[in-house]
Amino acid sequence: MACGEFSLIARYFxxxxxxxxxxxxxxxxxxxxxxxxxxxxxxxxxDTLVSGIHFLPDIDPADLACKALAVNLSDLAAMGADPxxxxxxxxxxxxxxxxxxxxSDSLFEQLSYYNMxxxxxxxxxxxxxxxxxxxxxVPQGRALKRSGAKPGDWIYVTGxxxxxxxxxxxxxxxxxxxxxEDARYLQKRxxxxxxxxxxxxxxxxxxxxxxxxxxxLISDLGHILTASRCGARxxxxxxxxxAAMQRHVAPEQxxxxxxSGGEDYELCFTVPELNRGALEVAIGNLNMPYTCIGxxxxxxxxxxxxxxxxxxxxxxxxxDHFAQ
Amino acid sequence: MACGEFSLIARYFxxxxxxxxxxxxxxxxxxxxxxxxxxxxxxxxxDTLVSGIHFLPDIDPADLACKALAVNLSDLAAMGADPxxxxxxxxxxxxxxxxxxxxSDSLFEQLSYYNMxxxxxxxxxxxxxxxxxxxxxVPQGRALKRSGAKPGDWIYVTGxxxxxxxxxxxxxxxxxxxxxEDARYLQKRxxxxxxxxxxxxxxxxxxxxxxxxxxxLISDLGHILTASRCGARxxxxxxxxxAAMQRHVAPEQxxxxxxSGGEDYELCFTVPELNRGALEVAIGNLNMPYTCIGxxxxxxxxxxxxxxxxxxxxxxxxxDHFAQ
Numbered sequence: 239m240a241c242g243e244f245s246l247i248a249r250y251f252x253x254x255x256x257x258x259x260x261x262x263x264x265x266x267x268x269x270x271x272x273x274x275x276x277x278x279x280x281x282x283x284x285d286t287l288v289s290g291i292h293f294l295p296d297i298d299p300a301d302l303a304c305k306a307l308a309v310n311l312s313d314l315a316a317m318g319a320d321p322x323x324x325x326x327x328x329x330x331x332x333x334x335x336x337x338x339x340x341x342s343d344s345l346f347e348q349l350s351y352y353n354m355x356x357x358x359x360x361x362x363x364x365x366x367x368x369x370x371x372x373x374x375x376v377p378q379g380r381a382l383k384r385s386g387a388k389p390g391d392w393i394y395v396t397g398x399x400x401x402x403x404x405x406x407x408x409x410x411x412x413x414x415x416x417x418x419e420d421a422r423y424l425q426k427r428x429x430x431x432x433x434x435x436x437x438x439x440x441x442x443x444x445x446x447x448x449x450x451x452x453x454x455l456i457s458d459l460g461h462i463l464t465a466s467r468c469g470a471r472x473x474x475x476x477x478x479x480x481a482a483m484q485r486h487v488a489p490e491q492x493x494x495x496x497x498s499g500g501e502d503y504e505l506c507f508t509v510p511e512l513n514r515g516a517l518e519v520a521i522g523n524l525n526m527p528y529t530c531i532g533x534x535x536x537x538x539x540x541x542x543x544x545x546x547x548x549x550x551x552x553x554x555x556x557x558d559h560f561a562q
Numbered sequence: 563m564a565c566g567e568f569s570l571i572a573r574y575f576x577x578x579x580x581x582x583x584x585x586x587x588x589x590x591x592x593x594x595x596x597x598x599x600x601x602x603x604x605x606x607x608x609d610t611l612v613s614g615i616h617f618l619p620d621i622d623p624a625d626l627a628c629k630a631l632a633v634n635l636s637d638l639a640a641m642g643a644d645p646x647x648x649x650x651x652x653x654x655x656x657x658x659x660x661x662x663x664x665x666s667d668s669l670f671e672q673l674s675y676y677n678m679x680x681x682x683x684x685x686x687x688x689x690x691x692x693x694x695x696x697x698x699x700v701p702q703g704r705a706l707k708r709s710g711a712k713p714g715d716w717i718y719v720t721g722x723x724x725x726x727x728x729x730x731x732x733x734x735x736x737x738x739x740x741x742x743e744d745a746r747y748l749q750k751r752x753x754x755x756x757x758x759x760x761x762x763x764x765x766x767x768x769x770x771x772x773x774x775x776x777x778x779l780i781s782d783l784g785h786i787l788t789a790s791r792c793g794a795r796x797x798x799x800x801x802x803x804x805a806a807m808q809r810h811v812a813p814e815q816x817x818x819x820x821x822s823g824g825e826d827y828e829l830c831f832t833v834p835e836l837n838r839g840a841l842e843v844a845i846g847n848l849n850m851p852y853t854c855i856g857x858x859x860x861x862x863x864x865x866x867x868x869x870x871x872x873x874x875x876x877x878x879x880x881x882d883h884f885a886q
Binding site (some may be wrong): 262263266267268269270271272273274279280281282283284285286287288289290291292312313314316317319323325326327329357358359360362363364365367369371373374376378381383384385448449450465 | 587603609651682691695709789
């Protein structure tokens with residue numbers, strides 16, 4: 239059934255379940271009008287998801303909404319920011335009302351959970367893709383940047399990187415996991431990653447740098463090293479693996495997925511020796527596993543991997559859309 | 563030639579020609595970090611342009627950059643806002659370096675002209691499309707909304723609506739204009755529309771409502787009428803046409819393009835009788851043609867058209883991507 243673009247937008251996306259006090263005008267004018275709290279810095283990130291590249295074409299629209307939002311929330315988490323507003327530019331090949339209902343229900347459920355408001359967007363006809371713009375706040379001067387890591391800082395990751403790549407392999411029938419619960423767990427890490435918002439906020443006073451794992455640890459930690467102009471030693475034996483991964487995936491493949499699988503949306507961050515105690519207190523309350531996997535170093539360039547105390551050469555790269 | 567996504571972004575888009583003081587961190591971290599001036603409200607708009615729908619697939623990339631930015635700037639103009647920052651999510655089928663160089667050169671030239679800064683974005687592989695997020699400021703309480711029109715207010719448009727549709731018709735070989743200068747003028751109105759930023763700012767204290775003409779006067783003025791809960795009388799004889807349009811297009815076709823052609827990115831706004839003198843002073847300096855085309859009315863619903871003082875029925879609609 240075809241219906242007009244404007245009524246389409248109105249019906250599915252112009253519902254204000256949360257009405258934030260800082261939103262003066264939301265959807266329905268040429269621009270949204272927004273007021274920023276005093277002494278807060280605005281944090282903005284933009285991500286595009288294209289069908290067949292960033293998600294499987296037959297993905298459940300409810301999962302897609304979760305994933306699209308999580309990808310963007312994860313960028314806020316990596317800065318230590320509080321989520322506030324979302325813009326959604328949605329390109330659809332046709333008007334599929336069941337799809338739109340499932341997608342928008344799921345999106346608004348997530349927005350409500352994070353106390354966010356959809357403030358605008360655009361709906362156009364074309365191959366399925368979407369661009370989300372996410373806006374949040376961080377107290378002035380306390381954002382977690384990539385550039386603050388110092389030699390001697392310890393390197394941490396949250397959660398168990400690699401699970402998302404394993405989940406994708408199951409969805410694409412490249413991996414068979416005969417335990418239904420483990421299979422579900424791994425697929426869920428791919429389809430509904432958890433943005434580490436509270437962890438990012440807790441790290442504001444403790445971490446010297448942070449990034450979220452979208453392209454894999456090698457690629458993303460590499461950005462911290464480049465921005466901070468230092469190297470790192472990584473202890474491969476310390477890398478945390480989920481029980482599901484350990485049960486169903488050979489160690490070498492698990493390592494590859496953990497280092498270069500991408501789409502985990504865990505945080506990687508650096509903490510000076512002096513803050514390690516405070517880190518345990520601050521993150522301990524969040525029931526969020528986190529693991530020290532190495533140390534920033536001034537005497538090496540790039541990333542150096544060790545296993546059982548000995549240097550190991552790896553040449554895996556992070557995911558890169560345009561690389562051949 | 564293929565090259566990595568990150569080096570691609572870095573090479574073409576990570577150039578800071580303008581470095582605004584309100585940008586704490588621009589491109590190169592998980593989020594941009596931005597500081598809002600005191601007593602200013604943030605205005606945000608998002609627009610997507612898809613190849614084959616919003617622009618011709620063979621469009622000159624320099625024109626495309628101008629047009630994409632103008633479409634978004636026009637939304638700020640319609641709120642009376644000052645442009646500040648841009649995010650660009652660009653989806654490309656492949657890495658065409660000549661295309662990227664021409665597109666980005668043109669984009670940065672425009673950004674520099676408007677004292678704007680590119681603060682982030684995303685580059686993905688897929689069918690050519692782009693989503694721009696534009697951010698600007700407007701003094702608190704002074705934004706031009708769609709909802710403020712009152713019965714008795716006069717309705718104005720800037721420029722000569724319809725030119726863009728005529729220009730598109732030339733580009734698509736549906737209209738032949740044998741005068742090269744006139745043809746160039748009309749095509750330029752389509753390819754490089756002028757966002758009416760200064761006019762929008764001048765209207766902050768004078769207009770009761772404003773909108774930009776993206777879908778055609780009938781559709782866009784219709785949004786003002788809906789939001790303001792009133793009707794309007796439009797004098798078709800008053801509609802302004804460019805000399806090029808008058809010379810090469812039959813009056814009935816010109817009227818159709820002016821009312822429902824779309825993509826003019828002129829402003830339509832309402833001004834109370836009391837402010838008409840001040841309007842002439844404020845806009846007179848801008849060397850910007852503007853024309854009174856009718857009046858807001860409480861005693862009619864929707865839009866009523868008149869020609870030589872007599873009512874005329876029109877059923878043309880604005881452009882709508884999903885309408886059949």
